[in-house]
Amino acid sequence: xxxxTVSAPANIALLKYWGSACLDEGIPLNRSLSMTLExxxxxxxxxxxxxxxxxxxxxxxSDGSLSPPPAGFRRRAERHLDALRRITGLTGAFRITTxxxxxxxxxxxxxxxxxxxxxxxxTRSAGLDPGPEELxxxxxxxxxxxxxxxxxGGYVLWPGSDDPESPARQLAPASHWPLxxxxxVVAEEAKSVSSREGHxxxxxxxxxxxxxxxxxxxxxxxxEAIVARDLDELGPLVEEEAIELHLVAMSSRPPxxxxxxxxxxxxxxxxxxxxxxxxxxxxxxxGPNVHVLCEPTHEDSIAAALGAAPGVVEVIxxxxxxxxxxxxxxxx
Ligand code: DP6
Numbered sequence: 218x219x220x221x222t223v224s225a226p227a228n229i230a231l232l233k234y235w236g237s238a239c240l241d242e243g244i245p246l247n248r249s250l251s252m253t254l255e256x257x258x259x260x261x262x263x264x265x266x267x268x269x270x271x272x273x274x275x276x277x278x279s280d281g282s283l284s285p286p287p288a289g290f291r292r293r294a295e296r297h298l299d300a301l302r303r304i305t306g307l308t309g310a311f312r313i314t315t316x317x318x319x320x321x322x323x324x325x326x327x328x329x330x331x332x333x334x335x336x337x338x339x340t341r342s343a344g345l346d347p348g349p350e351e352l353x354x355x356x357x358x359x360x361x362x363x364x365x366x367x368x369x370g371g372y373v374l375w376p377g378s379d380d381p382e383s384p385a386r387q388l389a390p391a392s393h394w395p396l397x398x399x400x401x402v403v404a405e406e407a408k409s410v411s412s413r414e415g416h417x418x419x420x421x422x423x424x425x426x427x428x429x430x431x432x433x434x435x436x437x438x439x440x441e442a443i444v445a446r447d448l449d450e451l452g453p454l455v456e457e458e459a460i461e462l463h464l465v466a467m468s469s470r471p472p473x474x475x476x477x478x479x480x481x482x483x484x485x486x487x488x489x490x491x492x493x494x495x496x497x498x499x500x501x502x503x504g505p506n507v508h509v510l511c512e513p514t515h516e517d518s519i520a521a522a523l524g525a526a527p528g529v530v531e532v533i534x535x536x537x538x539x540x541x542x543x544x545x546x547x548x549x
Contacts (some may be wrong), residue, residue: 220264221342222548225334225541227257227319227327228366228373229398229500229508231455232436233462235428238378243362246420249431250376251366252510253391254398255538256502257319259330259482263338264312264549274296277316277548286315288387293359297335300358307343314548317402319533328412332359333367337541349540353384360413370540372443393535394446397516399509400533401486403479403524410473411501417467425465448512450499455510459500466503475504479528483507486526495519 229252236246260277274294275283275531286294299313313335317327336355340347347355349368353375357365365385366373371393375385419425442451468475480501487509490497497511497519511519516534524532 219342219344219406220547221340221547222261222262223334223338224258224260224544225330225337225367226370226538227234227259227303227330227350228363230363230366230502231451231500232432232439232458233463233475233502234362235416236425237362237416238280238381240413241360241405241417243357243360243365243376244381245362245375248379248436249363249366249375250388250436251363251368251373251375252396252398253370253373253540254535255340255391255539256408256535257317257327257330259315259327259334259336260544260548261315261331261334263335263342265339265342265344266312268309270310270372273311273312275313275314275549276365277450278365279316283314285519286319290348294295294335297332297356298339301336301339301355302520304358305343305345307340308541309540311339311342313338316548318397324504328359328361329356329367330364332361332364336364337368341543342432350384350386350443352423353386354382357384368471368541370538372537379463382541389443390441391519391539393522394443395513395537397511397513398537399511399520401409401483401507401509401518401526401529402531402533403425403477403483403507404505405530406476410475410503410505415466415469415503417475421470421493422465422468424461424468428444428461432459445496447500448496448510451495452510455498455500460511460518468534475501477505477528478525480505480507481524482528483509483523486522486548490522495522
């Protein structure tokens with residue numbers, strides 16, 4: 218019986234996956250582009266129970282105590298384990314223990330880091346050694362499509378339904394352009410509408426079709442801005458993209474409102490920072506919390522302003538990350 222522990226990062230989507238061609242297999246309708254993070258991570262220990270038995274899933278708290286996961290997470294993890302066995306031909310059960318360094322299910326991409334860590338830990342504990350592209354496909358098989366991007370570090374592109382079998386791939390390593398992502402947390406509890414439900418409803422928005430036409434030129438412009446390391450080019454594209462995702466969500470039938478009043482307060486703070494000459498740009502995944510991108514030189518002043526904004530309960534300092542890694546210390 219071998220034990221493997223993997224730490225995998227969350228990622229923040231700069232161009233977002235919203236609307237799915239196949240929810241169970243995590244096939245997006247559109248291409249997406251993300252930056253892998255460093256601090257927001259999931260750690261997962263997998264033990265391959267070769268003698269058989271049942272899969273076990275545990276959550277480890279920071280004091281090391283173990284508890285059973287919420288039913289929804291347990292079901293998703295078990296489905297992912299079945300998909301991993303089906304795709305790789307592995308047999309036997311797995312004992313999975315996992316923990317997050319940040320609030321789960323609040324739009325901070327805990328599924329992306331969690332399922333990327335699960336795919337890597339499970340395959341390694343069973344003696345396989347897939348590369349990041351194969352792992353991208355295995356992570357996506359969880360149904361959490363954005364997990365496909367968390368098997369790489371740096372800046373990552375993930376094809377859409379035009380190329381459904383393809384894995385994500387790295388556009389540039391973290392060292393190409395280290396940026397800071399300050400996460401202004403305004404709510405730590407789980408969001409009321411899952412991303413899965415949001416993807417399903419997205420196509421009912423009258424603005425969904427328009428968005429599909431706007432995405433390809435926006436993606437090209439984002440890629441050029443990343444190559445040129447130009448935040449003043451990238452930032453406005455990232456902001457318009459985030460607003461558009463929420464425009465589609467809010468105009469879906471029935472509508473999905475992830476924002477809270479505090480979300481708007483943070484967006485206003487970001488605009489004020491820019492007016493005061495500090496380049497800061499906001500993006501928001503499927504939740505109320507705001508990711509604010511900036512250059513490392515402006516990190517402290519921008520973090521101070523975000524921390525002082527009414528309703529911000531915490532500012533998480535994150536940055537462009539190198540991707541998943543194996544860890545020596547196991548969770549159990
Ligand atoms: C708004 O289906 O990957 O974050 O399973 O909750 O991780 P989870 O969601 P997923 O959808 C992600 C939606 C998004 C945009 C993105 O990450 O591209």
